[in-house]
Amino acid sequence: MAGAGIEDPGQQVDLSVDIAGVRFPNPVMPASGTYEVDEIHDNFFSPSELGAVINKTIFLHPRPGNPPPRIWETPCGMLNAIGIPCDGAEAFIRDRLPILRRLGPPVVVSIAGETMDEWIELSELIESTGMADLLELNLSCPNLSEGIPWSTEEKTLERVVSTVVGRVKLPVVAKLSPVVTDIADMARTAEASGAAALSMINTYKGMAIDIKKKRPALGNITGGLSGPAIRPLAVWAVYSAYETVKIPIIGMGGVDGPTAAIEFLLAGASAVAVGMYNFIDPFAMKRTIEGIRTYLAEEGYSSVREIIGLGHG
Amino acid sequence: MAGAGIEDPGQQVDLSVDIAGVRFPNPVMPASGTYEVDEIHDNFFSPSELGAVINKTIFLHPRPGNPPPRIWETPCGMLNAIGIPCDGAEAFIRDRLPILRRLGPPVVVSIAGETMDEWIELSELIESTGMADLLELNLSCPNLSEGIPWSTEEKTLERVVSTVVGRVKLPVVAKLSPVVTDIADMARTAEASGAAALSMINTYKGMAIDIKKKRPALGNITGGLSGPAIRPLAVWAVYSAYETVKIPIIGMGGVDGPTAAIEFLLAGASAVAVGMYNFIDPFAMKRTIEGIRTYLAEEGYSSVREIIGLGHG
Amino acid sequence: MAAPVYRKAILVSRKESPKGYMHLVIREEQIAQTAGPGQFVMVRGWHTGDPILPRPFDIVLADPLKGIFRLCIKVEGKGTRFLSTLKKGSGLYVTGPLGKSITEFDSAGTALLVRGAGAAAVVFLAETLAKLKKPVYTVLSASTKSRLVCRSLLEQFSTDVFIATDDGTEGYSGNGTDLLDKLIEEGKVDTVYTCGAHRFARHVKALDLAGKVRGYLFLEGNMGCGMGDCHGCAVKKEGKDGYALVCMDGPVFRSRDVVVE
């Protein structure tokens, strides 16, 4: 189009959003644990085109992860019980973080602790590198042997978030679990505890049984359900939180392209993350960015910020 | 096969199960609100072939239901915000219940109350007809303006179930909501309160936004998510409840045929209910019954009861 | 009325006309033999997935002898897009015939006020009236000449077809309701069927309430099952505190009985 001398109205649209004082050039980022920045991805698109980049959650110390099978396909979704294998914070800071930092987009660092001390130590360690723009607390992995996630119980949630917020200057993003009766309550608690933004949602706890083997399909028995299957639940989570909190929300759960991403923006998300769909279509994030641009241009908006929360009427 | 003089091993399999002292000739029934017994269905299969029959939940008094749109398709599922329209208990007992009673299979009557008094009055009224075998308490509809479902708060659940159990001799089935942090806790509470069986799960609260209209897709804003999309969550609900309670479980949530039904049986369900799949394939329940029979024959079981809970190892 | 069947049927032919509207001819004898005007089918060409629910479409025409019936599908979202790409010979699942067949044909003159996919809904009725030698006047409109739907079929069965286009490329340049009003003024019609466009529905309902015609609406609604199981396809009843179901009580309703937005 541009080549033909015709102006593409999409290029006029401002896609940038603000997440806790950090400017994202566009509202599309990967969900933690579903996209790696490395040479394997070189023929797809450059991660520098993303709204933000994020690592797979790290713990302070190395962890092997769960025994296989770790994933299982379900209708319009998948269960994963990866169990967050990692090489530990030191290796991450040495080998991976500088790569993310050099790309250009804001860097969100996703962390998790096994104990309160670990949350503190890891947060301070990440902040000390000066290479993170936002600190995402994964309070919601359903696959940890440590027991229930940190964000399904209000008091625990408050304790972790307020403790970390008290220790670092980095804006803190609380990533919440949907496995609660009312996630808006949790959103409010996180906000009151000092979170600067919310990521919602992490996966739902679920399982499958292999009817040939007559055994749970996953090595870990249960896993986390993600994908388009859970999108109506994730959209409701964002919508209900948006009515309750003032801090920005990064929406996720089943984003498979622009239509789903726009649903989240209309529900009140300031940005969206693409998770399992990265496995299905390596261009999903790029396609989502372009599709949002086209939608905004066609609907006559000049900034993506005009449609955030618009679905509330 | 039988016509060719060859014996069909499937015919030898005993499909009957016991739910709270009531014998179901086979473990497949409709989920409340998804299948009507009437002439429209005459060319499909006879409802007398089902393991049990059930009505769409009734209230004591007539109700109009929610404004349209009442349903919305989602990936591998659907949202509904029907809102349980009904003609009231009197009309139900006069016009519908006798039809269900005459069919042959056990009759489960699904009821809901807006107040504790209504729960009591309606339970006693149904019992007094002598036409019900089981009384299912729909404690979990996410579409009622009355507020949160009765089964998301332990004390409320205990109060409703124990009150109704105290008033009627009919075995009481508690139909639970999955919108809780740990449904096994609710299962335990229901059992402790005197429930003779559990139905799980009802739909998840969710929503969709129509990106053309930029408004919630449903007239009621939120709806209940059902279908294959939620099956991994429903299987986990049944599996975890089975580890906790002794009473039988009717499993449901995304059963679309025999494979899914067997997954529920292996997880610990004594029977399964087919919900939205009745809309997609009017033969879904019949196909499920036949498929379970074939599976059992091929795997060398003589009774379906042998595989109930077998997935726990 | 015969109870519906659920069958895997065969797509015997497909043709796009005009652009964006796919005419599908499907072989399923029992549906072809029992369908009446106003009835519809639920169609699914996919398995568990996305889309997952079947989609409702009016039966445009049914040939009981050949055992085939025809649909005219406007390509809208993912379901219709999928159906529009099915190749000749493909299998697809159909449930039908569904809904109430129109059974009263005692009008002196019937007008059909249609546009877009709505035209598909009234062809069967036009054919039935023609067979009964009842006068039927069709007012067919579109944005422009090339967007007229089911035109030749409607011409075949109607006493007269009046065309209206928004841009004046053919026939009357303006609103189809003007042509309908003229037919009524001339005393040619006492009954009107309309569908689709809310503008038409409102107009016909006003005429009905004014006692000028018997007005009927072909209503739509998000359907789950098409046969009364899901209570999804509700439409508000006029005056009363309650809803009718499009699939069971309709899809054709007397205009004064239902609320039109």
Place this chain on the structure above:
Amino acid sequence: MAAPVYRKAILVSRKESPKGYMHLVIREEQIAQTAGPGQFVMVRGWHTGDPILPRPFDIVLADPLKGIFRLCIKVEGKGTRFLSTLKKGSGLYVTGPLGKSITEFDSAGTALLVRGAGAAAVVFLAETLAKLKKPVYTVLSASTKSRLVCRSLLEQFSTDVFIATDDGTEGYSGNGTDLLDKLIEEGKVDTVYTCGAHRFARHVKALDLAGKVRGYLFLEGNMGCGMGDCHGCAVKKEGKDGYALVCMDGPVFRSRDVVVE
């Protein structure tokens, strides 16, 4: 190694042989030009739905000049069933080439111990060894003669093919491992590749640990992405507290490095 591409590719031919195994020839130039032995592709012929994830298949052969490559798919569950019904000319999404290509060809004699879909995995390697004029002995087994997979291709590239059938309908009546043991005894092979059957993997690993051969395994695992994003395809590393990823560190592993169940 070249980074993989993700493309909508065209199915140029399909053939079933033996029953239950579908050979698909796909046109995608870049994959055909950059693929090496041991590599695989992720394939998807569907959109969001059920199935939803792409499925991994080994590249059986690649023709860089014609820009095509071949897969041999055992029809198992819904994904492979869907792929097996795709018609010639259909589009399907492919990501590849993925995994590490085999790059060491310094063995004096190589044996390929395969069965079922496992045969598909080693054809490319056999071709590569043949081009390098390295001796390659294939031990191909099946339940019965008519169930042998990729037989003619393996015969084309192998120095010799030894057949074993469980029912004795062709070749040796018994276990393929017996034929392998004989080849080793005869001093013909110092390197063995095997795949699929756990029995074979255990046998080869034992030989490897005993220092009789260099053993390699083509491993499988439930894959989400095929390129290191999901960490789904874990396989336990021998001795160490940790896992390797089949898609990144494999799919071919030295047998003594991984745990075989």
